[in-house]
Amino acid sequence: MKVLDLQCRLGHRFEGWFGSQSDYDAQRERGLITCPVCNESEITKLLSAPRLNLGHGAAPEPTPDQGAPATSAGSPARRPADAAAASPTLPDVAPETLQQMQAAMMKMVRHVMANTEDVGTQFAEEARKIHYGERQARHIRGQATQEETEALIDEGIDVMALPVPENLKGPLQ
Template identity: 30%
Template sequence: MIKFSLKCAEDHRFDSWFQSAASFDKLARAGLIVCAECGSPDVTKSIMAPSVQSARGDAPPKRQQLAAPETPAQKAIAQLRRKVEANSEYVGTDFIRQARDIHEGAAPERPIWGEARADEARKLMDDGAAILPLPFRPTRKVN
C-alpha cells in the first residue's frame, strides 16, 4: 500500500491510500478518483515526502486515526455514508448483477449499494437503470 497526497484542479488537497502507483494511475484514467470537497475528477498526485523508518530500530510511527470530517463537504459525505449504510444493503462486487435484476424486474426493488467497474456502471446507466456513483468507498475491515 502507498499513501499519496493528492490535489484537484481547484487546489483542494487530501490524502488517500492505493495498492500501488500503477493502481492510482489506472483509477485516475477511469475517472474513479474524485475530490472529496468539490467532486472534480481532475485529481493529480502532489509532491510528498516518504515516511521512512530508520535502520537504528526506532519505534515505527503511531498509526494515524482517520480524521473527523472538517469541511462542510466532508461532513455532508460522512452524513451521506451513514444514511446509505443504514438504509440500504451492501452487495459488494455483485452490485451490477443485482442492480440489473432489479431494473429488469427479475428481483424485488430495494435499495442496494456496492462496487462496480466504471464501464459496467455506465452501461447500466445507459440502459436506463437509476444508479449513481457514491463519493466514498466501502470501509474495509483489516486484521
C-alpha cells in the first residue's frame, strides 16, 4: 500500500492511498483522482518522507554529534519549505490552519448533506412551494441555474450556493 500526500492546483492538501506507484500514475492519467474539497482533477504529488517499519522497539538514541532526529514516533514529518510555497494562489497561511479550514468545510458540507433532502433540478420549484406554504417546510438542497437563483432571491426566498465535492454527492456511508 502506498500512501501519498497530494495537492490540487488550488492548494488543498489531502492523502491518497494506492496499491502501487503505477496505480497512482494510471488513475491520475485517467483523471480519476480529484480533490475532496473542490473536485479539482489537476493533482500533484507532494514530497513526503517514507515510513519504514524495519523492526520492533524504540528508535536508537542519537549520539551527541548526530543531533536530534527530524521526527519522532508520534509526530508527523515536516514538509520542506518549498512544498508549502508550491501554490501561489493561496495566501500565506500555515498548513495546519488550511487543514483546519478544509476539515471545517467538509464537516459543514457533510452536515448539510445528512440533514437535507435532495430535490435535484426541481430545487427552485420546490423552494417556492415551501416558501408560499404549498408544501411542508423542510430543509432541501438541489441544483438551480443562475437565473433561477436570482429569481428566488428577488422573491425574498433565501438560498445559498454550496459547492459539494463529487465524492459526497452519492449516498453517505
